[in-house]
Amino acid sequence: MKINPVIERGRDGLFSAYCPDFIWKDKYSFGGFGDTAEEAKNDFISSISEMRSMYEEQTGKKARELDDLDIEWRYDVPSLFGCFPYLNISEFANKAGINPSKMRQYACGAAFPNSVTLRKISDAAHSIGSKLCAVNM
Numbered sequence: 001m002k003i004n005p006v007i008e009r010g011r012d013g014l015f016s017a018y019c020p021d022f023i024w025k026d027k028y029s030f031g032g033f034g035d036t037a038e039e040a041k042n043d044f045i046s047s048i049s050e051m052r053s054m055y056e057e058q059t060g061k062k063a064r065e066l067d068d069l070d071i072e073w074r075y076d077v078p079s080l081f082g083c084f085p086y087l088n089i090s091e092f093a094n095k096a097g098i099n100p101s102k103m104r105q106y107a108c109g110a111a112f113p114n115s116v117t118l119r120k121i122s123d124a125a126h127s128i129g130s131k132l133c134a135v136n137m
Contacts, residue, residue: 031043032044
């Protein structure tokens with residue numbers, strides 16, 4: 001089963017991970033929170049185990065479909081740089097064709113990119129990922 005959790009940085013500076021389009025068995029939802037994007041991801045993973053235990057305890061049935069979850073993470077811009085702090089924001093901005101100063105505002109949550117800019121950021125991330133996957137050593 002494929003799920004697409006979103007990791008976002010809130011206005012309070014804390015991070016959350018949640019599935020806006022998914023409620024398992026029409027009753028159970030997964031979520032995570034943390035001081036960092038990585039903590040929110042880890043808490044989200046823990047919530048899956050907690051839901052499994054709760055479901056099995058309440059129903060007496062095994063939650064086998066949770067064994068094969070395919071998680072495809074979605075990020076807002078601050079969470080992207082929070083999960084991958086080794087990315088140089090200025091260099092990434094240049095790769096995406098975005099003003100580095102503006103990218104730093106997006107990365108810290110002081111400004112929010114429009115849909116066109118989000119596409120540029122996503123395309124740049126995919127391009128970098130493809131190049132890294134092609135590295136052989």
